[in-house]
Amino acid sequence: MASKLMKALDVAFGHPRGKVGEFGGRVMAKVNAKAEVHALDVLRPRPDEAVLVVGPGPGVGLRLAGERAARAIGVDPSQVMLDEARTRCADLILAGKVELREGTAARTGQEPASVDAVVAVDNLQLWDNRPAAFHELFRVLKPGGRLVVSVQRWALAVSESDLIAEAGAAGFTDVRTSLQQHGGVLPAAVLLLADVPA
Numbered sequence: 316m317a318s319k320l321m322k323a324l325d326v327a328f329g330h331p332r333g334k335v336g337e338f339g340g341r342v343m344a345k346v347n348a349k350a351e352v353h354a355l356d357v358l359r360p361r362p363d364e365a366v367l368v369v370g371p372g373p374g375v376g377l378r379l380a381g382e383r384a385a386r387a388i389g390v391d392p393s394q395v396m397l398d399e400a401r402t403r404c405a406d407l408i409l410a411g412k413v414e415l416r417e418g419t420a421a422r423t424g425q426e427p428a429s430v431d432a433v434v435a436v437d438n439l440q441l442w443d444n445r446p447a448a449f450h451e452l453f454r455v456l457k458p459g460g461r462l463v464v465s466v467q468r469w470a471l472a473v474s475e476s477d478l479i480a481e482a483g484a485a486g487f488t489d490v491r492t493s494l495q496q497h498g499g500v501l502p503a504a505v506l507l508l509a510d511v512p513a
């Protein structure tokens with residue numbers, strides 16, 4: 316019973332696919348919006364910057380990144396989510412401000428030192444190989460770049476100090492975490508911030 320529920324949640328939200336995934340995308344666009352806005356507010360992309368959005372799902376945060384930065388690139392493994400994000404960001408894609416591609420945190424397809432900032436909301440718990448993913452995000456960030464990750468605390472199987480150690484081992488400096496409450500039905504989230512040395 317519990318494993319059936321976990322499977323259904325994964326099809327809707329974790330690795331969205333089919334009609335259930337489309338429904339999950341509509342739910343996430345509403346329910347997760349506050350966490351996405353908060354992460355972008357913390358990231359503070361400047362108008363001349365390129366931002367990589369990892370696991371944008373239905374594209375609420377990706378849209379915001381495209382509006383605030385020069386360019387936003389979204390990478391997500393789910394075709395259903397890529398389609399929803401494409402629809403939500405259609406005007407920004409047309410204007411050359413948003414790009415979408417199939418990928419994961421550990422396989423972004425970006426050039427080394429090509430983005431100023433990386434943001435990932437509610438998908439770190441799905442990274443199959445977290446150390447490899449932190450290395451990949453460090454690789455694509457420019458010197459002086461910054462990382463903002465938000466993840467619901469209950470979904471994490473590791474401690475904050477493990478995450479800090481993994482990000483540090485990838486080369487990030489000044490790695491710090493805090494607990495955030497976004498209100499509504501959203502449970503507490505861990506916010507991880509980290510920098511690439513200039």
Ligand SMILES: C[S@@+](CC[C@H](N)C(=O)[O-])C[C@H]1O[C@@H](n2cnc3c(N)ncnc32)[C@H](O)[C@@H]1O
Nearest residue numbers: 343347370371372393419420436437438441442
């Ligand atoms: C719970 S949803 C969150 C979506 C969006 N960021 C939000 O907060 O509404 C998780 C998203 O991460 C994507 N995802 C799954 N595995 C991933 C991975 N290894 N790397 C990056 N994204 C992944 C899923 O396809 C899905 O779009």
